[in-house]
């Protein structure tokens with residue numbers, strides 16, 4: 001562990017620029033959206049990241065590695081030649097909150113199994129992730145404490161913790177982080193025993209600020225597995241507008257559709273993928289008009305079970321929900337995982 005003083009932040013960012021474009025959450029005023037929100041953007045020359053508490057970015061850091069739309073390959077129709085398009089641009093993403101770093105670790109796991117996702121991997125392998133510890137829940141919809149992601153444990157290279165107004169502790173989590181720390185030794189200061197003690201105290205205060213970890217008595221996976229026929233799916237889905245906001249903003253959703261784009265004169269084209277999701281009507285439609293989940297209640301149940309049961313079973317690890325609260329906060333009719341899990345638990349208790 002080493003120390004970074006805020007007065008050395010400019011030197012730190014300058015040094016990071018040697019490792020690629022530096023991207024950080026930045027406040028954006030959008031008159032068409034509801035006021036100000038944060039968006040991951042490249043820092044301009046001389047600009048410093050905020051590195052301060054606040055609402056999470058509208059789109060999570062994982063969308064930098066799995067963008068909403070991307071070209072996967074270009075091709076010529078007559079010759080059949082094609083070229084894979086891989087984005088190997090080096091990037092440093094700074095200010096990633098612990099829950100989003102945890103989401104990256106989950107995606108690293110899911111998208112490296114079977115046939116690895118080369119496009120995600122190319123971006124990820126060429127990126128450095130600098131996480132910023134959260135001192136308290138960043139908004140009322142956050143339930144990362146219940147998902148065990150309020151403290152950064154994985155998915156990052158360096159972790160900054162603002163132990164006082166002037167300084168961050170800097171911890172490394174990977175060989176890339178170790179190398180960066182060694183390279184930037186002139187920017188950092190050594191950590192003293194008093195700094196380690198201050199970090200321990202900061203973490204204790206952080207746990208207290210996030211409150212108790214138990215919001216339900218049962219494991220979420222058991223709740224969604226046992227609650228397959230629970231009426232909550234139908235009652236909640238009656239309000240669902242099928243807008244897809246929940247799946248399009250989620251840091252651990254990965255589903256996409258493929259689009260072939262072949263403009264006139266039809267001699268060459270590109271294959272693109274764009275985000276899609278299981279809450280959007282038609283997502284599970286197949287040839288001859290069949291649709292495996294044409295019903296909203298089935299879609300809601302599938303999405304919830306996917307987060308808490310299917311993906312953990314398939315890829316290992318815990319829930320594929322990190323408790324960021326985006327799906328709940330941006331749902332126009334106030335549907336979210338916490339409400340669903342609590343309702344499942346209540347129904348289970350009443351059935352006993």
Ligand code: SF4
Pocket residue numbers: 246249250251252253307320321322323324325326327328337
């Ligand atoms: S399911 Fe909702 S709360 Fe959980 S990670 Fe996705 S957007 Fe965040």
Ligand code: SF4
Pocket residue numbers: 239240241242243244245246247279327330331332333334335
């Ligand atoms: S954001 Fe809400 S209304 Fe929109 S699809 Fe998801 S659950 Fe339904």
